[in-house]
Amino acid sequence: SGVDRLGDLIAAARTIVPFTGAGISTECGIPDFRSPGGLWTRNRPIPFDEFVASQEARDEAWRRRFAMEPTFAAAKPGRGHRALASLYRAGKAPAVITQNIDNLHQASGFAADHVIELHGNTTYARCIGCGETYQLDWVKQQFDADGAAPDCTLCAEPVKTATISFGQAMPEDAMQRATELAQQCDLFIAIGSSLVVWPAAGFPVMAKNCGARLVIINREPTEQDDIADLVIHHDIGETLGPFVGN
Numbered sequence: 001s002g003v004d005r006l007g008d009l010i011a012a013a014r015t016i017v018p019f020t021g022a023g024i025s026t027e028c029g030i031p032d033f034r035s036p037g038g039l040w041t042r043n044r045p046i047p048f049d050e051f052v053a054s055q056e057a058r059d060e061a062w063r064r065r066f067a068m069e070p071t072f073a074a075a076k077p078g079r080g081h082r083a084l085a086s087l088y089r090a091g092k093a094p095a096v097i098t099q100n101i102d103n104l105h106q107a108s109g110f111a112a113d114h115v116i117e118l119h120g121n122t123t124y125a126r127c128i129g130c131g132e133t134y135q136l137d138w139v140k141q142q143f144d145a146d147g148a149a150p151d152c153t154l155c156a157e158p159v160k161t162a163t164i165s166f167g168q169a170m171p172e173d174a175m176q177r178a179t180e181l182a183q184q185c186d187l188f189i190a191i192g193s194s195l196v197v198w199p200a201a202g203f204p205v206m207a208k209n210c211g212a213r214l215v216i217i218n219r220e221p222t223e224q225d226d227i228a229d230l231v232i233h234h235d236i237g238e239t240l241g242p243f244v245g246n
């Protein structure tokens with residue numbers, strides 16, 4: 001079966017790099033983006049240039065974020081996160097590359113420095129001008145007091161969740177480290193991503209081109225299934241559950 005072949009590939013690998021998308025967190029209660037009921041099927045994404053240009057767009061972005069807070073606050077690592085943390089603790093996976101912003105890899109036991117966040121993190125906020133960080137509680141207090149999304153107290157530029165929006169520059173350090181990991185691993189496992197958002201979706205291709213075996217675990221087909229060595233179209237928790245605690 002797919003799980004047996006995955007087990008063989010994991011056992012044979014020296015350096016495994018997991019690469020995750022929103023599908024690994026759906027069993028934790030966090031919706032993905034493109035499935036029925038996903039975030040982008042309900043809301044249009046707010047591009048970065050709109051966020052910068054419009055107070056209304058900033059207010060809307062923060063209203064959406066506050067509405068999601070109970071979901072993020074309640075979410076605990078799932079079987080997929082725990083299986084990857086087991087590979088990390090065993091010394092098989094040096095780090096995880098993620099498109100996710102939910103902090104669940106850190107919560108599962110990865111050191112923060114070993115979670116390569118391509119699209120940032122939604123559990124805190126950052127000034128888009130000077131980079132000053134803010135707690136979400138502070139943003140909420142300001143929003144409630146003024147009825148509007150706050151600006152930075154240091155430089156007066158807008159404060160945004162520490163995530164990457166469409167049209168916003170990718171984090172250079174994360175891109176650099178993900179590149180090195182993709183080039184150096186011998187097994188790359190893409191988990192729970194539709195693999196349609198670039199440049200993130202370039203890392204499985206890069207790993208494959210550099211000689212790694214490529215495994216894709218995703219309920220639905222992806223655009224990169226044809227270059228993978230193993231494709232498992234199955235639930236992530238059920239597929240990776242057997243690797244928790246190994």
Ligand code: OAD
Nearest residue numbers: 021022023026032033034099192193194218219220235236
């Ligand atoms: P998507 O919503 O595009 O894809 C998630 C994939 O996970 C889908 O193909 C689902 O079928 C699959 N899936 C969901 N739950 C699953 C489960 N329990 N078992 C197996 N498969 C499951 O999410 P991403 O690929 O992560 O970026 O999206 C990439 C980027 O698009 C995000 O990082 C975000 C978004 O716009 C930005 O906002 C910049």
Ligand code: ZN
Nearest residue numbers: 127130152155
């Ligand atoms: Zn600032």
